[in-house]
Amino acid sequence: MDFLKNRKIVLASASQRRKELLKKIVPHFKIIKPLLDEEKIIRSVRPPSRLVQTLARLKAGQVSQTKALTRGKYRKAIIIAADTIVWARRKVITKPKNQKDAFRILKKLSGTRQAVITGVCVLDNESGRLVSGVEATIIRMKKISDQKIRQLAGRRRHRDKAGGYAIQEKGDRYLKIVRGRVDNAVGLPLSLTRQLLRRLFYPGARKLF
Secondary structure, three states: OHHHOOOOEEEOOOOHHHHHHHOOOOOOOEEOOOOOOHHHHHHHOOOHHHHHHHHHHHHHHHHHOOHHHHOHHHOOOEEEEEEEEEEEOOEEEOOOOOHHHHHHHHHHHOOOEEEEEEEEEEEEOOOOEEEEEEEEEEEEEOOOOHHHHHHHHOOHHHOOOHHHOOOOOOOEOOEEEEEOOHHHHHOOOHHHHHHHHHHHOOOOOEEOO
16 A cells, blocks of 8 residues: 555554554554543444444544643644444443453354444644544354353353444354454454554545544
8 A cells, every 4th residue: 555655553452462463554653542432322322333433433532532642743643543343232342441341242152143243533733633434244153051151151251242243354263254244353353453554545535623
């Protein structure tokens, strides 16, 4: 992507999975974790496609106001932000807060189909222009015994991910993708991210400020 030449890139996320995915299309970038009260927004915004884009835009906007991006070499940076939720039984399934919460969520999802929905926002910090989009992956989770759910819930890797998922690009034996892309389920749809980066440099991008 030649149009990104000489532009600083910031990933507004502390997710290791998003970091690994973004490296496939953007070799070098700075990571800044956004500080956002997601719970309040989740309770007030519907439908889920709008929710994830709203969260991604707010994350990008919050990071744009940090000291690193209001002065110095990152003032003209491009910010990439994303948010992923699991939508099941007409409800948003969020990240487990602890082992007990992980057990509850995984038990609820066991044997069902869910949509993993990711919103992506790309913001030009210099001009305030932004573009955003959304992608969904439909997943079926196998029926899992309570004993196995307890084992999964006890693993730390299941406690900081929407729906308690720990799906990676290599797959997860309890999850089957029915429709959509694996990278979206992992946390960053790369094809959509590329499209948004291109769109940012053409007229018609929405203004944040």
